[in-house]
Amino acid sequence: MKELTLQESVVKLVRIPRDAISTAQSTVSLVEQVSKVLEIFRPYTPEVRRFTVDYLTRTSEIKYLLNIPSGVKRITHRKIELPATTGFRIDEVLDLDTTDLLKINYDSNGEKWVFNADDFPNSNRFMVTTKGIISLDFLNRLVAVNCATNPTRREECDCYWIHSAIKDVSILEKIWEELDVERVNVDVRIAVERFFSSAIPEPVKERLKIQSELLDAIRRGERNIEGLKLKYRHSAIKAKISPTDLVDLLMSLVSGEFFSNFISLDKPFVLGSIEPHRELTSFIPERVKVNVLSDLNFQLPAAKGELTFKRKDFTDAVTTGIKTFVPKRKK
């Protein structure tokens, strides 16, 4: 039978219901949880080396340095059990003497992670990485994110200020040597609906108006609609775009792939995902949510900068996109 790697074992072990973890998170503070883990590792003189919070996925990673010398200690403290109520699971164990990732099988009854010190190689120092999910409340106490609600305009661009900062490190202080809060996410909301409105050429608007009139006439059961039909057919030649084509086109213009061409960011911010937002009852994307990410730590507790949206280039691209459906006039 194929031996499971550590990662595979962990995957198998993640059977503990998330509810149990989130309950643990909401009732016990993270400090208490970390203290609990430290207590479990106590026979091996644990040191917290690095604490990382991934803001975007709401996960935390803690690296512990454990001393597990061969000999008496391994015999007296053979089993190390990490209960799920700590909110953490073991992600990997690294042999620091050989820098090998250990392939050790873990037992679990679904409520705890258990590893057997006997299975460890002959080295002394090991780095154990635990991972856990952290609550939104905790994140909100840890960092603050802000961005401009309305942009200022500079030449042909709209600029939004962005700021993120570590708010309260004391909830975790004294436990670690390094703190990293990664991918702190600021959502900048760019209203795009208004850009489309001015970019849509007259023949397209005209076609829609006639289409609406025609539909109205049909609905009212009017018999004499030949003139309107002719008008509609004529308008459809001038603007070959159908309403669904138009909606599809507008959606493609706010897709991350296309929209990202019009965004630039000051360092240290980097671009995350781009998500168009549409109201339930609306056919047209109303705004685009741009995720702006920064990493914060003790050395860089706050990040500042601007997001620049190339407004004119974007409206030009919208007009060009729509114009492909409007044939040029013959000279």
Next chain:
Amino acid sequence: MQIGVKHTTMKIVSEYVAPWALPKEDVPLHLMWEPTIGYDTIRIKLPPDLALKEFFNVANYTQENSTYLISQLKTSNFFGLTVASKGDFEAYHTQEIINIALIKDEEEIFSKDYAVNIFRPYLSLVEGPTVITFTDDLENKEPCQITLKLSGFGNVEIRTEISSGGEFVERAEPLYQELVRKMVSSFRLGQSINKHKGIEIDPLFLQNKVKEYIERLELSDFPLDVDRDDLESLQSWVKIPSNRDKIVELMSRHLETLLVDSLLYYFDRYPTDNIQMPQGRPVMFIEKATRRIGVRFRYRDAMLNQYKPVEVVINVDDKRKDKTVRREIPIKIKWIIERINPSGECCKVG
């Protein structure tokens, strides 16, 4: 945006105050200095119009009126805060000054003023008719043109209310209004509309839209002023599972109209770049015995701050023979935009 350093012997690693904000918008500020600098207290003097929302990295502080004295930080060389303005502002631009000082042995080793710049939008009436005349000549109808000016900073949402003697009444968003009217009448009468040759619509698109509308109807999430009884009975009708197919049929029948109408309606919704009119182009109705019409433009900014509305009173001179016919008069708005753009560095697009 920092103005005026009173004196400093301290090396700043990083400092920041958000360069512009709308009234009541959170403004972050931070200060970070060389870790070797020793201090006893950090003093923050806030102007009375600003309220402290929260501190970053502050362990202990005391407060006296608008002055905060920080005695301990959680890590030694960094702190931050967010503030927001408390009330309304009359001026387009208001500058509020926050003074931050580090004190050691009762001496200021650092003192600096940080400016918080608050901007608001401003809507004003430039020109509007005092009287509007109606005749039976429909071709030669007088347009109701109002010129409005938007100045200051920020995007606004404008809603129009019309009064013909009594209270001001807001018109619901016409598209949804129309949709639900159609649905109400269809389901009440069990009405079947003749099939007609439709305009092709992607079936998947149709399916998604129908789903969205049903979900929204179930949540009673329509901004409507249709008859409450009608709406309630429609909602209970929607909730009966066996009616699902009928809803889908009904929706699909109206969808192409909705799609076209929604695109058209949307062109009216953004008359210019920073103005949104969720009701579309405003329209007033002249009923029998209307002598005077009041048009009120209510507006708010992106922080939902409401400002003093702009009102226009128009006298009605009805010269028609038959004054009982209800007449629809669209209001044509001419916009003058004088936008302020808070300063900052140059456009950084490479």
